[in-house]
Amino acid sequence: MLALIAAPDLAAARARWLAYLATERRMSPKTVEAYERDATSLLRFLTGHLGEPPDIAAVAEIAPREVRAFIAARRVDGLKPRSLMRALAAARAFARFLEREGHGASGALTAVRGPKLPQSLPKPLSxxxxxxxxxxxxxxxxxxxxxxxxxxxxxxxxxxxxxxxxxxxxxxxxxxxxxxxxxxxxxxxxxxxxxxxxxxxxxxxxxxxxxxxxxxxxxxxxxxxxxxxxxxxxxxxxxxxxxxxxxxxxxxxxxxxxxxxxxxxxxxxxxxxxxxxxxxxxxxxxxxxxxxxxxxxxxxxxxxxxxxxxxxxx
CATH class of the missing domain: 1.10.443.10 (Intergrase catalytic core)
Structure with a gap:
């Protein structure tokens, strides 16, 4: 698991969010783990982008160009379109949680489109x-x-x-x-x-x-x-x-x-x-x-x- 790099207020909010996913949303442990990993990747990206660990305000104020830069960086890391969409979904879910807690809305995460997914149909047996x-x-x-x-x-x-x-x-x-x-x-x-x-x-x-x-x-x-x-x-x-x-x-x-x-x-x-x-x-x-x-x-x-x-x- 990637080490978390975030300001104390954001680290505490992230912990509350993960608990919310596991208890109120009743997501499986593996899904919560995937969301945790993807959200941590975003926060580590923001640390490099901003030059310091991000706080809650930094996530609320993230700009569309920063979202696109995050997607591009994850693509360079080798993530396929479906994994990129999941990473973006995790970031959006975290941002919505922060908004519900009263920390402001991050419209950029919703505004930026994710990569197109190749359409694949289920392959049933005869x-x-x-x-x-x-x-x-x-x-x-x-x-x-x-x-x-x-x-x-x-x-x-x-x-x-x-x-x-x-x-x-x-x-x-x-x-x-x-x-x-x-x-x-x-x-x-x-x-x-x-x-x-x-x-x-x-x-x-x-x-x-x-x-x-x-x-x-x-x-x-x-x-x-x-x-x-x-x-x-x-x-x-x-x-x-x-x-x-x-x-x-x-x-x-x-x-x-x-x-x-x-x-x-x-x-x-x-x-x-x-x-x-x-x-x-x-x-x-x-x-x-x-x-x-x-x-x-x-x-x-x-x-x-x-x-x-x-x-x-x-």
Whole structure:
């Protein structure tokens, strides 16, 4: 972590801001760490630019040319457009916090545009591939305990069949498992927001198969999915399982556990699913985040059209 260089009043305000992000905004520790790192980079830049550690007034009075110089300096440091946008977002968030505390508004941070981001659409799997990666039989030839194959298949089935993030699937408690007639599961999403997600029968069966085979007594209040030694399952283990499946099934590198969540949304939309309902299922705070899947679906329609229409290549 970069060492902080700031006047005492600004250092104290920064500490209050980070506490606000963690408690009131309920951001994840990694997000708070990223914001802290980016805000510290801005303050270190201002120290070099001003010739002394900045105070609160210096941040409130920052000029557009200084913001552009900060972006240019971070670009020289090797930051890509997406990281530059995050750095600018962190600086803006800090400035808004100072404004709420009554220290004046920094319009320059809002006025200066960030770098353009290359538009990249989610890369969903085909329905056949998505079903294959969530089937334990796809790894039947591996020298691996059957319960572990069933466990990985159940986690991936939840990612595709219920649209869960890995963290959400691994956060399910044993007593909340969608088995024994229970057709939904409550998960903890981003921002510590709870949501209930319906679970279809094939996913429930995959989870039940895992529970039947797991050699450990699962604590009702403990995690549903455990590692080889009975402790909490690491997301990295699921990612490695997906890597092996990519090799076995001939899938591209874009086939990740998170791509199964993209596949869930895209396939629902392609079957006529309502965008607002898909937003609720995914736990997106904003509908605009979910709307990217309309572009994915349109792109797939154009691909099929160009590949199959008799006059498409005319």
């Amino acid at each position: 329905p056949e591939a998505a079903r294959a990666v969530s089937d334990a039989d796809s790894r039947a030839g591996e020298a691996c305990a059957p319960w572990i194959l069933a466990r990985d298949a159940a986690v991936l089935a939840l990612c595709y069949g219920a649209g869960l993030r890995i963290s959400e699937a691994l956060g399910i408690r044993r007593k909340d498992a969608p088995v024994d007639g229970r057709n939904d599961v409550t998960v903890l999403g981003k921002g510590a927001k709870m949501r209930s997600v319906p679970v279809i029968a094939p996913v429930s069966r995959a989870v039940a198969d895992y529970i039947r085979l797991v050699p450990y007594a699962l604590d009702p209040d403990g995690p549903l999915f455990v590692g080889a030694r009975g402790g909490p399952l690491s997301p990295r283990i699921v990612q490695l399982a997906m890597e092996r499946l990519r090799g076995a099934l001939g899938l591209p590198d874009s086939a990740t556990p998170h791509a199964l969540r993209h596949s869930f949304a895209t396939h629902l939309l392609g079957r006529g699913g309502d965008l607002r309902s898909i937003q609720e299922l995914l736990g997106h705070a904003s509908l605009s985040t979910t709307q990217i899947y309309t572009k994915v679906d349109a792109a797939e329609l154009m691909r099929v059209y160009r590949a199959t229409h008799p006059r498409a290549r005319a």
